[in-house]
Amino acid sequence: MTLMPTASSTVGPYLHIGLTPLQVNDIAKDASKGEKILITGRVFDGEGQPVPDALIEFWQANADGKYAHPEDGQDKPLDGKFTGFGRVPTDKEGRYSFATVKPGAVPGPGNSLQAPHIVVCLFMRGMLKHLYTRIYFSDETAANANDPVLALVEDAARKPTIIAERIAGKTEYRWDIRMQGEGETVFFDC
Amino acid sequence: MSQIIGYKKPAPGTQPNYLHAPYQSSIKRAPGKPLIKMAHTLSEVTGPVYGHERINPNDNDLTKQHAGEPLGERMILSGRVLDEAGRPVANTLVEIWQANACGRYPHPGDQHDAPLDPNFTGYGRTATDSEGRYRFVTIKPGAYPWRNHHNAWRPQHIHFSLFGPSFMTRLVTQMYFPGDPLLPFDPIFNCVTDQRARDSMVSKFDFETTIPEFALGYQWDIVLRGRDATHMENKK
Numbered sequence: 182m183t184l185m186p187t188a189s190s191t192v193g194p195y196l197h198i199g200l201t202p203l204q205v206n207d208i209a210k211d212a213s214k215g216e217k218i219l220i221t222g223r224v225f226d227g228e229g230q231p232v233p234d235a236l237i238e239f240w241q242a243n244a245d246g247k248y249a250h251p252e253d254g255q256d257k258p259l260d261g262k263f264t265g266f267g268r269v270p271t272d273k274e275g276r277y278s279f280a281t282v283k284p285g286a287v288p289g290p291g292n293s294l295q296a297p298h299i300v301v302c303l304f305m306r307g308m309l310k311h312l313y314t315r316i317y318f319s320d321e322t323a324a325n326a327n328d329p330v331l332a333l334v335e336d337a338a339r340k341p342t343i344i345a346e347r348i349a350g351k352t353e354y355r356w357d358i359r360m361q362g363e364g365e366t367v368f369f370d371c
Numbered sequence: 372m373s374q375i376i377g378y379k380k381p382a383p384g385t386q387p388n389y390l391h392a393p394y395q396s397s398i399k400r401a402p403g404k405p406l407i408k409m410a411h412t413l414s415e416v417t418g419p420v421y422g423h424e425r426i427n428p429n430d431n432d433l434t435k436q437h438a439g440e441p442l443g444e445r446m447i448l449s450g451r452v453l454d455e456a457g458r459p460v461a462n463t464l465v466e467i468w469q470a471n472a473c474g475r476y477p478h479p480g481d482q483h484d485a486p487l488d489p490n491f492t493g494y495g496r497t498a499t500d501s502e503g504r505y506r507f508v509t510i511k512p513g514a515y516p517w518r519n520h521h522n523a524w525r526p527q528h529i530h531f532s533l534f535g536p537s538f539m540t541r542l543v544t545q546m547y548f549p550g551d552p553l554l555p556f557d558p559i560f561n562c563v564t565d566q567r568a569r570d571s572m573v574s575k576f577d578f579e580t581t582i583p584e585f586a587l588g589y590q591w592d593i594v595l596r597g598r599d600a601t602h603m604e605n606k607k
Contacts, residue, residue: 182457183457185381185455186381186455186596187544188569188571191543192532194478194481195476195481198492198494199468202496226400238419249420252417264419289412300415300538305400307396308401309387309389309397310389311543329412330412333407360402361401361402365404370406370408
C-alpha cells in the first residue's frame with residue numbers, strides 16, 4: 182500500500198491558539214552540562230517588515246552531540262530532562278528569543294562530522310508549508326569550514342545567513358531570518 | 372555509524388508551493404531563491420518525541436474545557452495517523468485549533484463581528500493510540516470572512532499540527548468539511564494542484580462514529596511522510 186502524504190497548509194493568523202500552549206522558550210534549564218546560551222533575532226518579510234505571526238521550532242543535540250531520540254544509536258549520554266526541542270512565537274516586532282545550551286557535534290554522511298548546529302522549522306501566516314533551515318555558530322570557524330551541509334551552500338556570501346553571530350562579551354547569539362531579497366536566509370529542501 | 376535512511380519527497384503537485392499568488396500573504400513571505408537540496412542526516416531523521424505524557428483529561432474534549440457547554444453543533448472527529456506505507460503512527464501528539472460555531476477565534480487579531488463563546492477556546496490535543504487512532508469531541512467551526520480579496524470567506528476548517536517520528540514528518544495542515552460550498556473559492560484550499568491531494572484534506576461524514584442523540588461523526592485520516600523505500604528492505 183502506498184498512500185499520499187497529506188498536503189500541508191498555513192498556520193494562519195491565529196496560530197497562537199494552537200501552537201503556544203506547548204511553547205518551549207527555555208531548555209537551558211533542563212540541561213546539566215554545556216554552555217548556556219541565548220539565541221535572539223527577528224523575522225522579516227520580503228519588504229523588510231517584521232513578521233509578527235511566525236513560529237520557530239528548534240531541534241538540537243545535547244552538549245555531547247546526542248539526540249534524545251530512539252534513532253540516535255551513538256554511544257553518548259543523554260542529559261536528563263533535556264529534550265532538544267524548542268518552540269517560540271515572534272512578537273509584534275518579529276522578535277524571538279530561545280534559551281538553550283550549545284549543541285555538540287554530531288556525525289554526518291560517511292565519516293564526516295557536522296559542526297554544532299540547530300535544525301530550525303519555520304511557520305508563519307502566509308506560508309503554505311513550513312521551511313527548514315539551520316543555525317550554525319560564528320565561533321566554530323574551523324568546524325563550520327568542514328561541515329558537509331554548509332558546504333552545499335555554493336554562494337559563499339549566503340553562508341552567513343545561517344551562522345548565528347556571537348555578541349562580544351556575551352553568551353548570546355544573534356540570528357535573523359529574512360524571507361526574500363538581500364541577505365535572504367538559506368532554506369533547505371529536505 | 373549505521374546508514375541514515377531518509378524520508379521520501381512528496382510527489383509534485385501534492386504539496387503547496389510557497390508562492391501562491393491568489394493567497395496574497397504568500398507573496399512577501401515565500402522564499403525568493405530556490406531551496407538548497409540536502410540529504411537527511413542524523414539531525415533530520417531524529418526529532419521531538421511528544422506523546423501521551425503531555426495529555427491532560429479533557430484536552431481532547433473541547434466541549435468540556437469551561438464551566439458551561441459551548442454553543443454549536445457537537446461533533447466527534449476521529450481518524451488515524453498513518454505513514455505512506457499505511458502503517459499506523461502510534462503515540463504521537465496531535466494538536467488542533469479552530470474557530471467557534473460563529474466563525475470567531477478568541478484571539479486579539481480576530482476582529483470579525485461575530486460573538487465569542489465564553490465556553491469555547493478552540494484548542495485541543497491528544498496522542499494517537501497503538502493503531503494510530505485519535506479522537507476529539509468538539510463543535511463544528513463556522514465559516515468566517517477574511518480580507519484576501521473581495522467577499523473572501525474561509526470554508527469551515529480545523530487546523531491540525533502533528534510531529535510524527537522525526538522532524539521531517541512534521542505537518543501543519545487544515546481539515547475541511549464535505550460539501551462546503553466555499554471550497555471552490557478558497558485560495559488556501561486550492562493551492563494544492565493535484566485534485567486527489569486536495570480532496571484528501573476533506574473529512575467524511577461518518578454514521579459509524581455518530582453518537583445517537585448526541586453528536587455527528589466525522590472521519591479524517593492523516594498521512595505523514597514515509598521512509599525512502601529505495602533504501603528499505605522488501606519484507607513481502
